[in-house]
Amino acid sequence: MSPSPRVESPGLRTVRGAGAVGLEAVRGAGALALVAARTVLGLPRLERRELARALVQFGYDSLPLALATAALAGVIVVLQSGLYIQRFGARAFLGWAAGYGVLWEFGPLLLGLIMSARIGARNAAELATMQVGGQIEGLRGIGLDPFAILVAPRVVAMELSMLAMSTFTFLVAILFEALAALLTLDLPLRTFFGTFAHMLSPLDILGGVLKTGAFGLAISLVSTAVGLSARGGAQAVGRAAASAVVRGCAAIFVIDFVLTLTLAGWMT
Numbered sequence: 001m002s003p004s005p006r007v008e009s010p011g012l013r014t015v016r017g018a019g020a021v022g023l024e025a026v027r028g029a030g031a032l033a034l035v036a037a038r039t040v041l042g043l044p045r046l047e048r049r050e051l052a053r054a055l056v057q058f059g060y061d062s063l064p065l066a067l068a069t070a071a072l073a074g075v076i077v078v079l080q081s082g083l084y085i086q087r088f089g090a091r092a093f094l095g096w097a098a099g100y101g102v103l104w105e106f107g108p109l110l111l112g113l114i115m116s117a118r119i120g121a122r123n124a125a126e127l128a129t130m131q132v133g134g135q136i137e138g139l140r141g142i143g144l145d146p147f148a149i150l151v152a153p154r155v156v157a158m159e160l161s162m163l164a165m166s167t168f169t170f171l172v173a174i175l176f177e178a179l180a181a182l183l184t185l186d187l188p189l190r191t192f193f194g195t196f197a198h199m200l201s202p203l204d205i206l207g208g209v210l211k212t213g214a215f216g217l218a219i220s221l222v223s224t225a226v227g228l229s230a231r232g233g234a235q236a237v238g239r240a241a242a243s244a245v246v247r248g249c250a251a252i253f254v255i256d257f258v259l260t261l262t263l264a265g266w267m268t
Contacts, residue, residue, distance in 0.1 A: 103208040
């Protein structure tokens, strides 16, 4: 008679699950630190042609999508906040409220999430394809550093693209906010931009730019680490792209929470 299987208690399963999650988090943090360190070391030997190609793919090609999203976000912010502004008779403060929301939260967060899905997934899929195809190992075999040729240009391009797009998206979002306020709430442009200019400071713009830069760095490092760790065949490429989006979005929300908590206390 064979012995009955041992039944694991719920408490032990919880501890085992928490341990597995903690171990996975430590592995992920170690992979990100390794990618960041190797990227910094590869910066002096950065491949400029790859940088130019990445700037076009990650930045220029993403600009129409980023601007369209910024325009829609600006209109939605005004439509949503206009309900409360009219209820409390504070139409004059709409410029400040809508501008603050775009500069501090909606602008950086929406741009980060969209770029995580677009350029993060693309970067992870390309690196995963080269990893499973043996091209990255081939570069090492002939004495070339993949981080100087492939990774560092992509990380720099993503960071520069995110910072440049944040400027354009913020401007477009605010312009569409003003137009939406004029057309839906009959709020004059002078009133909208008057409160915007008087109640917002350059530090508010700096806060949004800092967030966008941090999101861009997180997207580049996470997608690179995921792409380089891919193993297997074509399925590994798909898993890397999906994992880059999920982990990139999770990193963005964590960074947004930390930066909002830190910058709000520092700038007020």
